[in-house]
Amino acid sequence: MKNIKLTIEYDGRRYLGWQRLGNSEKTIQGKIETVLAQMTGEEIEIIGSGRTDAGTHARGQIANFKTESNLTSGEILSFLNRYLPNDIVIKDVEEVGERFHARYNAKGKQYSYYVWNDVIPTAFYRHHSFNVPQELDLLKMEKAIEKLLGTHDFIGFSALKKTKKSTVRTIKEIRLEKEGSMLHFTFIGDGFLHKMIRILTGTLLEIGMGKLEVDVIDEVLANKIRQGAGETVPASGLFLDQVFYS
Structure with missing residues (x-):
């Protein structure tokens, strides 16, 4: 099981904020999880460093997720930026230690x-x-x-x-x-x-x-x-x- 850290940039105008809601198509988390599920064939839950409200933007939101996929960090980066809408961009993908938690470890x-x-x-x-x-x-x-x-x-x-x-x-x-x-x-x-x-x-x-x-x-x-x-x-x-x- 790999633990993957994402650095994310987004324009929040079209979205109801970071946190996944019933209508996942209207949240940043929901959009990214949908693409990750397509990429890995797994049910993926990403953990963000914190919520941002509807309409708020980010240059450096951090999130992490666990996966059994053998894809490299570069392949994950390429796939996400290919299939995510152009107002959500993954700036960096990094494999981190299993204990890394985007929210709990934030200082x-x-x-x-x-x-x-x-x-x-x-x-x-x-x-x-x-x-x-x-x-x-x-x-x-x-x-x-x-x-x-x-x-x-x-x-x-x-x-x-x-x-x-x-x-x-x-x-x-x-x-x-x-x-x-x-x-x-x-x-x-x-x-x-x-x-x-x-x-x-x-x-x-x-x-x-x-x-x-x-x-x-x-x-x-x-x-x-x-x-x-x-x-x-x-x-x-x-x-x-x-x-x-x-």
């Missing part, structure tokens, strides 16, 4: 969120960014970013209700870069809660617009109430860039 992740900050919308990036026409105070946003760094209970910045699992996460870095009209947020941490990055981005944008004050970060971290944070920005601007392993 951290990097995400990007893109905002087109201009009164004139963009034709080219409209499916991969969120258009914000208002002028933004980037200095206030940077001050708010500083408050988010470190280890906190981020449940107030998530779509979770109540959970028995820990909602404490560590954000190691948030970068805000501007090139022309495009704002690029980079988030690096040990993990992120459901819709956490989209809510953090929405909160930072509302601080930049003057709708919220910088201190709202401290308030939501303290009271853990979702309603105090900003809006959830659309999935279209969100990319999973990289998953980190030890």
Whole structure:
């Protein structure tokens, strides 16, 4: 039995997210499993590093699966990219140790969120960014970013209700870069809660617009109430860039 690790890139526009649902044709996992089953003649289940929501994109999603197939990594790579739709691309195939688990072994992740900050919308990036026409105070946003760094209970910045699992996460870095009209947020941490990055981005944008004050970060971290944070920005601007392993 071989354990195969995949590095996957996808445009999430047409899909209901990563996780296989009843209609597997509408999920990334379902699409890949269907092709793997055709390739191996086996019933294959792939394990992703985590779920991405409907409409979210990935440059470096990681998954693994077990197979009895004797196909080489190169043959698997060629077959998948030949038969998968062109908005799902396998960037790398590697045989790994039997204990490797894409989700449980992940030590951290990097995400990007893109905002087109201009009164004139963009034709080219409209499916991969969120258009914000208002002028933004980037200095206030940077001050708010500083408050988010470190280890906190981020449940107030998530779509979770109540959970028995820990909602404490560590954000190691948030970068805000501007090139022309495009704002690029980079988030690096040990993990992120459901819709956490989209809510953090929405909160930072509302601080930049003057709708919220910088201190709202401290308030939501303290009271853990979702309603105090900003809006959830659309999935279209969100990319999973990289998953980190030890």
